[in-house]
Each structure stands twice: as structure tokens, then as C-alpha cells.
Amino acid sequence: MTRIRTSSGELLIELQRSTGAPLHQQLESGIRARIRDGLLRAGSVMPSTRSFAEDLGLSRGVVVEAYQQLVAEGYLISRGGGYTEVAAVAAISAAGAGSMPDGEPRIDFRYSRPDVSQFPRAAWLRSMRRVLNETPDRTLAYLDGRGTGELRTALADYLNRVRGTAARPEHMLVCHGFAQGSRLLLKVLAAQGYRCLAVEDPSDDDLRRTAAEAGLTAVGVPVLEGGIDVDALERSGADVVLVTSAHQFPTGAVMSAETRAALVAWAARRDGLVIEDDYDAEFRYDREPVGAIQGLMPDRVAYAGTASKTLAPGLRLGWMILPPRLVEPMSRAKLMDDRGSPVFDQLAFADFVARGEFDRHLRRMRPRYRKLRDTLMERLAVRVPELVPTGISAGLHVLVMLPEGLTESAVQAAALERGLGVYGLAPYWVNPPGPGGFVFGYGGLTVSSVIEGVDLLAEAVAVARSV
Known part of the structure; x- marks a missing residue:
């Protein structure tokens, strides 16, 4: 990627020293506004804190504090090697266009x-290098359908x-995510x-x-609080x-111990499969996570997991624990x-899991995702308190229910006009119609885009109410 080096002259930061407003806040506001206006593009390398401070006649601490705040908000990224660059925050054009050129929502x-x-x-990369250097030639031949023994062993130990x-x-x-595993399982x-097949x-x-x-015939079964x-x-x-x-999708409910016991009893009594x-x-x-149902009755439960949410969907790595x-x-x-x-993908993931890298990655991502969820919940409570969240504090999505007088379609249309993509609950009802609501995914966003997105949502809700 070509990097655009900036200078204080290009940034045109104007500091009003006579107003009494803290200089670091003025600097933050100036940089933030230029990023949002598209004057600083994603990937642009910012001046060093030392040279920037000298150019502006400030102490280096003022610039460091401004940069740290903008990094926390997601506008800047601090890179190894001591440089800071503009994050991939979509710019708002001078014309105020709501969507990206390809028609996708901006947020x-x-x-x-x-x-x-x-x-x-x-x-x-370390895992892949070890695999490439150490894998015996015979492992590159055709395997049995279950996948490599190394990955199955590493996953069994981890799970x-x-x-x-x-x-x-x-x-x-081992399979290509839950999509392939479930498709093959239902055919079998x-x-x-x-x-x-009963679905929630x-x-x-x-x-x-x-x-x-x-x-198979699919029937819907209601989801209760437990x-x-x-x-x-x-x-x-x-x-x-x-x-x-x-973490039930999309309600966010967690299955209670009583429901788990009843479900296991149903499977045994019905000669059924979970x-x-x-x-x-x-x-x-x-809170601490609850264990998998599979551990209660391995002969009646087919367990499915995937790296799509924890690492990346593009890996296409999934796994199943099957009754014998x-x-x-x-x-x-x-x-x-x-x-x-x-x-090679299987062996690299096996090495990655066995060496504890998977655990370390999850520990690093949990506070990041929690910050996004907390920001979403706090901003919703302030800007659109009539939208009521459901479910526990977990995962990468939140369901909010709509009050009387608001429809999913009206809010969605008004949101899209503002470059905001929100997604209604209607497609997920097996036996429609059900109550209206929106499923908010936040995992791939930044704190600043979550805040701006909720602000745009508040505008869309106001417009939808007036229609």
C-alpha cells in the first residue's frame, strides 16, 4: 500500500491558544475532522509526535495525548516501528453522500x-513455517475424511x-465451516x-x-428466556x-441448566439427536461460560464449532464432534x-492451537469486543432509549426490540439514506409474524463508527416516526 506522508502544513491544524480550551483536545478535534471529511485518507502516515510538537510549538506530551485518544477511538492506528497511521475509517464526502461508491452502507x-x-x-506465519519445514511427505497424500489427526487431537484437547x-x-x-458440516450432517x-428438524x-x-x-421438514420451536x-x-x-x-442467535439468550437437562432427557426418550x-x-x-451440552451426552449430541468468528471467516475451518x-x-x-x-491449513491451525496461540488471541480480542458492545449499549441508551436490548453480555451481536409505532422497513430505509446498514429481525422468524427488532453486529467496527452509527440510527428513527 502506498503511504502518504503528512506534515503540519498539510494538516492545517489551527490552535486557538486564547480560548482556554485544552490544546490536546483542539488537536484531537482538528485531526478527527480531517479524517471524517476525507482529507486524511486511510493509510496516511502521521507526523512523528516529536516533529509535530516542534512544528506546532507544543510540548510532545500534548501531541502524544491527542494521538492516544484518537487511537482509542479508532481514528488512528499505532504501528510497530514507532509510526502512527490513519485507520480505515470511511471518509464523509463534502456532498454528504451516505453510501460507498459500490452501494454498500458506509457504516x-x-x-x-x-x-x-x-x-x-x-x-x-510461525505455525505455517513450522508445518512447511517439519511435515513428513506422506502427510501430503490423500487423508481420510475426518481430517488430520494432529488437528483433531489439538481440538479435542482444547475443547x-x-x-x-x-x-x-x-x-x-474437520470441515469447511459450519455451513459444510451441517449440510453433510443433514444429508446423512x-x-x-x-x-x-426442529430449529429455534x-x-x-x-x-x-x-x-x-x-x-427434512423444518419446524420452529419458540425460544424462552432459558x-x-x-x-x-x-x-x-x-x-x-x-x-x-x-448464546442463542439472535435473541442472545443462554440455555439454562434446567433446559439442558430437559433437552438431554428428550433426546434419550425420543431416540433423537441434538x-x-x-x-x-x-x-x-x-460471567463464566457454561460448558457444552455435548459433554452431558456424547452419544446424542453432534457438536459443531468454527474459526469463522474467532479468527476469520476466510479460513473456512470448522469441526464437529460426532456420536460414534x-x-x-x-x-x-x-x-x-x-x-x-x-x-497445510489444518496442520497450521493444529500447531496454532497446541502452542496456546488460539487462547492468547481470544484473550486479546475479548476486551476489544466488550468495549464495542459496551459502547453500543451506552449509546443506544442515550440516543434511542426506546429500543430495548435483549440477551446476555456476550458474542458479536445484540438484538434490540422495536416499540409500537415503528416498523423495521421504515427505519431501515431512513438509515440507508444516511449510509447506515441495519438489519431487521423479520427474516429470522420461522413462524411469522413476530415482534419487530434489529440485530446489530459490531465485531468488525470501531468505537467511533459505533458511536456515529447509533447517532445516524437516532436520526433514522425520528424520520420513521414522522412518516
Whole structure:
């Protein structure tokens, strides 16, 4: 990337020394305004604090304080080697255009987007180098459908330690994320005689389409404060159920101990299967996480996890812990589908997990995501208090419910005119219509963009009310 070096002359920072306003705040405001106006583009390298202070006739501490504040807000990034550059904050054009040139919202609250800029490249490169240097030639041949033994062993050790699973490497399967794993699993289940899949209502609609393609009927079961309604599940006639027990999508509910016990009892009584999507389990901000259901009944639970939210969706790395009876048919299905996942990626991830780099990355990301969530909640409470959040403090999304008199479509349209992408709850209801609301994803945003986004949302809500 070509870097644009700046100077105090190019920045045109005007300091009013006679006003009494703190100089570091004036400097912050001047730089912030130029970034937001598009006069300082993403990647531009800022002057050193020492030279900038000399040019402006300030103490170096004043410039350091201003830079530190702008780094905290997400406008600047402090790089190794002692330089600071402008972050990838979209500029607002002089004409005030709301959207980017390709039509995408300038600030996008789409869910399921982690901060891929924080991908641990250096640690991943170290793992990849070790793999390239040390992997025996025979490992590069065709593998069985379950994936490399190294990754299955590393994941089993990690999940048993952190998620309370009862995983054995021989019962695990590596796949291209939850999308492939669930698609193969539903096809295998349909071939074994399963007929009806129960899903949480509301829930992501992707698996409903996948179930239909596999020949299964999908039915919705209400989500209560403590998780899926097991009594309603019993009445549904389903023989397999998908749950997001650690942090339900999209309500944010966590499955209670009573519901977990009832769900396990249902599976045993019904001779059924529980598919546990361990969605968002790694990111808890105000309490200890609960263990996976799989640890309670390994023979009745198919557990699914993925690196998409924790590292990057582009890795396409996922895994399943399967009941023993499903291991061979799933392994055959995987081989028929794509002949297996790339071996170097699997081995690099195995090394990454085994050496504790995965744990370190998660510890580093939790406070970052918590800050974004706290900022979102605080700003919503101030600017649009009529939008009521639900769920626990966890994960990468928040659901807020709409009050009477507001519709999702009206708010969405007004928001988009302002370059803001917000996404309604309507598509996630299995049995519509349900209450209106919005699912806010914040993982890939900055603190400053969250604040500005909520401010734009407040304007959109005001417009929607007046229509």
C-alpha cells in the first residue's frame, strides 16, 4: 500500500491558544475532522509526535495525548516501528453522500463479522513455517475424511479443557465451516431415516433451506428466556433439533441448566439427536461460560464449532464432534464432497492451537469486543432509549426490540439514506409474524463508527416516526 506522508502544513491544524480550551483536545478535534471529511485518507502516515510538537510549538506530551485518544477511538492506528497511521475509517464526502461508491452502507451493523484486521498474522506465519519445514511427505497424500489427526487431537484437547466437551480425536471431523458440516450432517441423517428438524424460533434461516434440500421438514420451536421450549419441542414431533445454547442467535439468550437437562432427557426418550452449534461461546464479558451440552451426552449430541468468528471467516475451518455411529458415514460424505480440507491449513491451525496461540488471541480480542458492545449499549441508551436490548453480555451481536409505532422497513430505509446498514429481525422468524427488532453486529467496527452509527440510527428513527 502506498503511504502518504503528512506534515503540519498539510494538516492545517489551527490552535486557538486564547480560548482556554485544552490544546490536546483542539488537536484531537482538528485531526478527527480531517479524517471524517476525507482529507486524511486511510493509510496516511502521521507526523512523528516529536516533529509535530516542534512544528506546532507544543510540548510532545500534548501531541502524544491527542494521538492516544484518537487511537482509542479508532481514528488512528499505532504501528510497530514507532509510526502512527490513519485507520480505515470511511471518509464523509463534502456532498454528504451516505453510501460507498459500490452501494454498500458506509457504516454497516451486519452481524457475524469479526475484526479480521486483528488476525494474528505473525503467530499464524510461525505455525505455517513450522508445518512447511517439519511435515513428513506422506502427510501430503490423500487423508481420510475426518481430517488430520494432529488437528483433531489439538481440538479435542482444547475443547475438553475450555468447553467441557467429551471429545475423542477419532470421533471428530474437520470441515469447511459450519455451513459444510451441517449440510453433510443433514444429508446423512436423512439417509438414516430422520425426518423432522426442529430449529429455534427465531433463528438463522440458512439451515432451514439446507434441511429442505436434504429432504427434512423444518419446524420452529419458540425460544424462552432459558433457551428452547422443550415442551414445545416434544409436541413438534421432531427427531433432531438444532440449538445455539451458549448464546442463542439472535435473541442472545443462554440455555439454562434446567433446559439442558430437559433437552438431554428428550433426546434419550425420543431416540433423537441434538445438533449443538457452539455459536459465540468464546466471547463472554460478564460471567463464566457454561460448558457444552455435548459433554452431558456424547452419544446424542453432534457438536459443531468454527474459526469463522474467532479468527476469520476466510479460513473456512470448522469441526464437529460426532456420536460414534455417525463418524463413518460423515467421513464418507466429506470425501465424496471435496476429497478433504487443505492439509497445510489444518496442520497450521493444529500447531496454532497446541502452542496456546488460539487462547492468547481470544484473550486479546475479548476486551476489544466488550468495549464495542459496551459502547453500543451506552449509546443506544442515550440516543434511542426506546429500543430495548435483549440477551446476555456476550458474542458479536445484540438484538434490540422495536416499540409500537415503528416498523423495521421504515427505519431501515431512513438509515440507508444516511449510509447506515441495519438489519431487521423479520427474516429470522420461522413462524411469522413476530415482534419487530434489529440485530446489530459490531465485531468488525470501531468505537467511533459505533458511536456515529447509533447517532445516524437516532436520526433514522425520528424520520420513521414522522412518516
